Each structure stands twice: as structure tokens, then as C-alpha cells.
Amino acid sequence: MIERKPxxxxxxxxVHIGNHAPVSIQSMITTNPVKVEQSIEEINRLATAGxxxxxxxVPDMAAAKAIKDIKERAMIPLIADIHFDYRLALQAxxxxxxxxxxxxxxxxxxxxxxxxxxxAKPKLIPIRIGVNAGSLPQHVLDxxxxxxxxxxxxxxxxxxxxxxxxxxxxxxxxxxxxxxxxLMIEAYRKLSSKIPYPLxxxxxxxxxxxxxxxxxxIGIGTLLADGIGDTIRVSLTGDPIHExxxxxxxxxxxxxxxxxxxxxxxxxxxxxxxxxxxxADIVEERLKAxxxxxxxxxxxxxxxxxxxxREADFGIAGGKGQGIIFRKGKVLxxxxxxxLVDTLFAEIDQYLLTLEDN
Numbered sequence: 001m002i003e004r005k006p007x008x009x010x011x012x013x014x015v016h017i018g019n020h021a022p023v024s025i026q027s028m029i030t031t032n033p034v035k036v037e038q039s040i041e042e043i044n045r046l047a048t049a050g051x052x053x054x055x056x057x058v059p060d061m062a063a064a065k066a067i068k069d070i071k072e073r074a075m076i077p078l079i080a081d082i083h084f085d086y087r088l089a090l091q092a093x094x095x096x097x098x099x100x101x102x103x104x105x106x107x108x109x110x111x112x113x114x115x116x117x118x119x120a121k122p123k124l125i126p127i128r129i130g131v132n133a134g135s136l137p138q139h140v141l142d143x144x145x146x147x148x149x150x151x152x153x154x155x156x157x158x159x160x161x162x163x164x165x166x167x168x169x170x171x172x173x174x175x176x177x178x179x180x181x182x183l184m185i186e187a188y189r190k191l192s193s194k195i196p197y198p199l200x201x202x203x204x205x206x207x208x209x210x211x212x213x214x215x216x217x218i219g220i221g222t223l224l225a226d227g228i229g230d231t232i233r234v235s236l237t238g239d240p241i242h243e244x245x246x247x248x249x250x251x252x253x254x255x256x257x258x259x260x261x262x263x264x265x266x267x268x269x270x271x272x273x274x275x276x277x278x279x280a281d282i283v284e285e286r287l288k289a290x291x292x293x294x295x296x297x298x299x300x301x302x303x304x305x306x307x308x309x310r311e312a313d314f315g316i317a318g319g320k321g322q323g324i325i326f327r328k329g330k331v332l333x334x335x336x337x338x339x340l341v342d343t344l345f346a347e348i349d350q351y352l353l354t355l356e357d358n
Contacts, residue, residue, distance in 0.1 A: 012126050
């Protein structure tokens with residue numbers, strides 16, 4: 001079991017963050033909020049996939065005002081992503097936003113941050129202080145050799161945390177992202193030891209689905225395994241649905257959350273005599289409809305079947321033109337290869353019916 005660092009609890013809309021609440025999943029829509037119908041459709045599609053908080057880029061005043069109409073039909077809480085113009089944050093609050101994300105490196109003077117806090121405070125709207133390695137204030141860069149460092153990132157975060165604290169406002173979470181994974185890990189570890197506030201984890205600009213998944217899994221997963229982190233966003237270049245899927249896999253792999261059925265499968269070897277790749281794809285797709293937290297194994301041969309996968313609730317293992325169905329390491333039956341998947345799910349369906357009856 002991972003022992004998570006206790007942090008102060010806050011609430012973004014209906015979602016609790018920190019204070020041992022489940023690690024929540026965030027994503028961001030690719031649509032400009034001025035396209036209200038398209039924005040709502042994308043938000044609710046993400047929500048259906050398992051996203052719990054969604055961020056909207058707010059590039060101008062029209063987008064800030066459009067939040068009001070989006071909010072009325074969005075299935076999950078909304079966070080406004082504000083850069084450069086603090087007045088957009090003020091309008092987003094008037095439009096009913098649930099949370100704010102501000103990059104203190106580019107929003108201007110401290111006075112601007114103060115104005116945003118004063119507006120958010122009566123409604124207890126949480127503010128995420130978002131520090132990115134690529135946009136640190138010049139005075140911080142100058143003090144740290146002219147380039148981003150973990151200490152410089154932490155220093156920047158602490159400067160703006162102190163501003164909110166001086167205004168007696170503690171409804172905040174903090175991110176301290178970098179596209180360089182070791183730098184990101186170092187910065188979060190150092191910041192975590194200095195503040196009580198919940199942390200939003202992410203590798204910024206992680207890349208395409210393949211590269212970004214790997215970088216995010218290493219960076220976010222390492223910190224979560226240390227007990228650090230209260231909410232996460234996997235940043236990928238592509239359909240944000242993939243961000244949600246990867247985030248769920250990271251959390252379930254660390255046993256921090258469960259999201260229905262999960263599959264384990266072997267990489268195959270020369271012993272495999274069935275079309276395991278195709279079989280695994282079919283099983284994985286069909287498992288998406290199962291909400292029970294069961295583990296299903298798809299193995300290429302009996303060596304990796306009931307033996308190495310004996311802890312799986314159900315599984316199949318291939319042979320020559322046939323295979324076995326097993327449960328918790330015990331062989332249930334042997335069937336032809338073409339019947340393996342359907343027979344597997346017949347056994348799973350029967351088990352799930354038994355659970356419902358009980």
C-alpha cells in the first residue's frame with residue numbers, strides 16, 4: 001500500500017482534492033469555449049470516459065463569458081486556464097467557474113494576482129498556482145544560472161503561495177511542471193516537503209500519445225509511488241480521451257484507484273501457438289463494458305497461464321489450436337481457439353450474475 005502524504009483538503013465544484021481524497025483525474029478540452037455546443041460535447045465525452053475535472057483555455061473575454069452557458073450543461077466541474085490577462089479570471093468567476101489555473105510567471109504584477117484572489121475569496125473558488133519550467137520569472141532565472149532549475153521552480157511557487165497566504169486565502173493547489181521528467185520529479189519532491197497544499201501532477205508538453213504516455217507514466221507514477229500528488233493530468237498531443245485512459249491506468253497500476261475490469265497479458269514467445277495479439281485486443285475492448293473490479297489474464301501458453309497468472313480472477317491460455325479457461329489458477333475447461341474469448345466472457349457473465357444475486 002502506498003502511504004500518501006496528507007495535504008489540506010479543498011473542493012473544486014463537487015470534487016474533493018487533498019486530505020486523503022482519491023487522486024482525481026483532469027484533462028483539458030481542445031475547443032475554444034466560444035464554441036459552446038462543441039465545448040459541452042467534448043466536456044461530457046471526457047466525463048463519460050472517466051474525467052473528473054476539465055480545464056478550458058480562456059484566451060479572450062468572449063471565451064470567459066461563454067463559460068456561463070457551458071457551465072449550465074457540463075457534467076463535471078470546470079477550471080479556467082488563464083494566461084497574461086487577469087481580467088479574464090475575474091470574468092470567469094462571474095461566469096460561474098469552479099476553479100482557476102494561473103501561471104504566475106506570465107499574468108503580470110503581483111497586484112493582478114491580488115485582484116484575482118480578492119474576487120475568488122468570497123466564493124471559495126480554488127486557485128491552482130501553475131509553475132512551468134519554461135515560463136519562470138526573469139529574476140528567478142537570473143538567480144539560478146539563467147536556466148530552469150528545481151530550486152528556481154520551487155522558489156517561484158513559494159513566492160506566489162505567500163501572496164495568497166498573506167491575503168489569508170488557503171484554497172489553493174499547486175503544480176510545478178516541466179517537460180524534463182527528472183527535473184519535474186525533483187521539483188515536486190522539493191516542493192512537497194515545504195507546503196501543506198495539495199499538488200496537481202503532470203509532465204507538461206509530454207508529447208504524442210506514445211511518447212507522452214511513457215514520460216507521464218514515469219514522472220507522475222514515480223511521485224504517486226512516493227505518496228506525492230492529489231490530482232493528475234496526463235498531457236498528450238491527440239484526443240484528450242487518451243489522457244483520461246492513461247491516467248486511469250497509472251492510478252489502477254499503483255492500486256490507488258479501481259476503474260472496473262483490468263487485463264493482464266503476456267508478451268508472447270516461441271511457445272505461443274494462438275493469435276494472442278488479436279485475442280488480447282478483443283478481450284480488452286469487451287472488458288470496457290464491465291464495471292466490476294475483476295482482473296482478466298490473456299496468456300499465450302500454459303507456462304504463463306494458470307501458473308504466473310494464478311491471481312487473475314479469470315483467464316485464458318493458448319495451446320495448439322485450442323486453449324484453457326481458468327479461474328484463480330484452476331482450469332475450468334478446454335475449448336477450441338476460436339471459442340476461447342466467447343467462453344471466457346460466458347464464465348465472467350455468469351460470475352457477475354452471481355454477484356448481482358447476492
